[in-house]
Ligand SMILES: Cc1cc2nc3c(=O)[nH]c(=O)nc-3n(C[C@H](O)[C@H](O)[C@H](O)COP(=O)(O)OP(=O)(O)OC[C@H]3O[C@@H](n4cnc5c(N)ncnc54)[C@H](O)[C@@H]3O)c2cc1C
Ligand SMILES: Cc1cc2nc3c(=O)[nH]c(=O)nc-3n(C[C@H](O)[C@H](O)[C@H](O)COP(=O)(O)OP(=O)(O)OC[C@H]3O[C@@H](n4cnc5c(N)ncnc54)[C@H](O)[C@@H]3O)c2cc1C
């Protein structure tokens with residue numbers, strides 16, 4: 001019985017080795033590993049994994065193809081639903097999605113669906129070139145366009161123009177889908193480089209930028225134009241875009257506004273938002289300083305406040321930049337940590353410490369304005385709060401000082417307020433998020449659609465992609481209904 | 487890629503660049519800035535839009551060479567390209583006609599002040615400009631400032647031109663003599679802006695300053711540019727860079743300017759030695 005075979009472990013760089021470089025930690029399955037792991041799938045009739053996938057990848061079919069050694073076909077099978085498998089295979093929280101539903105998981109370990117997805121995508125990249133829609137392997141930059149949907153209003157060379165704002169997973173997916181339907185799509189991105197959080201947030205050792213480059217090349221090969229250094233709201237308003245002939249606009253501007261704790265001392269030198277720290281390291285490649293010019297300073301002892309993926313990334317980057325001791329400071333307990341389990345394990349293996357049930361109350365500094373310590377208070381878990389998690393309450397008199405010279409605040413981000421602020425009539429919700437119809441992505445302004453973190457607040461790559469897909473369909477329907485003439 | 491149309495040396499280590507950026511030129515207003523990245527390995531630095539012309543599609547940047555990136559920029563010539571320019575960024579200055587506006591410029595502060603003074607002049611405010619620098623050679627853009635001011639006074643630290651002393655002393659003199667000033671706009675080094683605010687505070691004259699904290703994205707995403715204004719944390723790149731100077735915590739900002747001093751020195755040394763490492767190796771453990 002194949003199901004009794006244990007799950008194939010993901011080969012990884014040794015912790016002691018990997019904290020000295022920025023190369024990818026997980027090395028990926030070999031062909032043998034992949035076939036062995038794929039053979040564990042019992043092909044159960046109910047296919048619960050598929051319903052656990054936000055974009056409904058036909059998981060059992062692609063796993064079957066891997067088992068049969070048909071690796072490139074497996075990749076194409078995934079791409080029918082998910083255009084960024086090499087990325088999702090690496091960063092999706094499979095343990096709470098597809099793998100959480102796997103029948104094998106009820107009694108033992110679920111099939112390693114994420115690792116298999118990654119294997120298939122990597123195999124395709126290494127061997128057969130990136131495939132464009134319709135099963136055409138790369139036969140020139142516009143090969144995929146021959147396979148466009150029949151009678152959409154974007155058909156042919158006179159395709160209608162659609163603008164996509166933001167080049168994160170939501171924008172890239174929406175743009176790719178619209179291009180496949182025959183629209184002429186332009187992505188506007190404010191940074192000098194595309195990818196959104198995949199570029200500036202998630203570090204090289206978790207998602208090599210070469211992979212992101214290839215995925216972006218794929219989207220461009222579909223005919224999508226990419227315009228960098230354009231901040232919509234400032235360089236162009238939404239009205240300017242309509243006037244320039246764009247018939248619909250998708251907003252995928254993400255949740256880029258960093259929160260701070262609001263405690264004294266937060267503007268001392270040595271306090272970073274995780275966004276600043278990670279942007280310096282990832283987007284600006286400060287780990288190659290001074291060859292790359294952007295500086296980053298990491299002290300000897302670093303406290304990272306928060307316990308999500310962002311916190312784990314910041315902690316692991318700090319280690320690689322030479323910090324001697326890095327501690328995650330989190331006010332709840334281990335069970336409530338929102339980060340992916342795998343990333344917590346990776347961080348622990350690398351020597352990151354965890355100060356749980358600990359809440360920072362003040363950053364201490366010297367007379368020159370540099371951080372010297374973090375005053376914290378110990379917490380205990382009380383009654384459940386509105387999130388269903390037990391509320392942490394401070395233990396009186398348990399204050400103590402953690403000697404650190406750097407603090408990174410990774411307690412979350414809010415939707416980027418810039419565009420709503422500069423666009424009258426764009427309705428926002430309680431946290432500054434854009435209000436969009438979940439079925440179509442439509443916002444309060446006709447012809448303007450939105451999806452991803454800007455609507456939901458900070459979520460996941462796959463959810464942002466899903467929202468990009470929904471909006472692409474919503475835009476297509478809107479334009480087919482004759483709204484383009486307006 | 488953004489082409490440099492014209493380059494001019496305004497003073498030792500101060501250069502003006504006219505850059506082709508039609509989209510930005512069409513939208514620029516006084517107080518806006520851009521973020522520039524010279525090349526693939528470059529850092530992102532903010533520079534004020536000193537002038538703009540929608541018709542010719544150009545913006546002017548005036549740059550003082552103070553470190554690694556500005557030196558490198560100073561070496562660029564007309565016809566060459568800058569890899570990335572994004573903008574216009576920031577909240578433009580709110581400008582309406584007043585009886586008398588006094589501009590106080592320290593050193594390179596003239597560049598950000600020029601478009602604001604011009605706008606005030608155009609709409610009929612009385613414009614008085616007080617311009618200070620270390621010495622005569624460093625007094626830049628005089629012709630232009632004189633064209634858009636009803637009165638201009640100069641000061642130099644070494645006395646080589648105009649008043650011998652700090653430019654804020656000229657401001658104090660004006661106030662002491664009972665001049666009716668509707669508002670003061672002070673731009674220059676942080677210590678100079680702080681001094682200007684201290685001068686005007688007892689007189690209760692509204693004083694706008696334009697802050698220059700260390701920035702990365704310039705779009706409100708990182709918080710590197712945060713400053714405390716009136717007890718609240720603000721992001722200079724979107725909420726500013728202009729703020730009510732009487733509410734700014736200058737001490738904190740001055741400390742924050744020094745966040746990367748050691749690294750900046752290292753970057754400059756690396757640059758002047760002209761060492762181009764053959765391999766891209768990890769430098770993370772070189773302390
Ligand atoms: C450090 C970190 C680690 C993470 N790890 C994971 C993980 O392991 N797994 C996972 O599933 N999720 C993870 N996430 C969350 C995930 O990355 C996000 O949910 C996802 O990227 C959201 O996609 P998006 O397209 O909505 O926005 P973003 O990826 O934020 O992209 C938005 C883009 O829009 C651009 N933009 C913003 N405003 C404008 C404007 N006005 N004009 C032009 N361009 C604009 C921005 O520059 C940006 O490039 C992580 C997030 C972070 C920060
Ligand atoms: C809104 C704004 C407008 C500005 N306008 C102009 C202008 O029109 N002309 C001009 O010459 N300068 C201007 N500056 C300052 C200019 O950005 C810095 O002089 C430049 O970044 C220095 O870089 P460097 O590598 O040459 O020097 P470095 O040696 O790296 O730094 C010298 C000093 O410049 C400051 N600085 C360093 N990096 C940055 C950064 N990324 N962002 C901001 N400040 C930094 C620090 O105080 C540092 O100590 C402006 C700054 C801001 C915030």
Ligand code: FES
Nearest residue numbers: 704707708709723
């Ligand atoms: S420069 Fe990043 S938020 Fe202002």
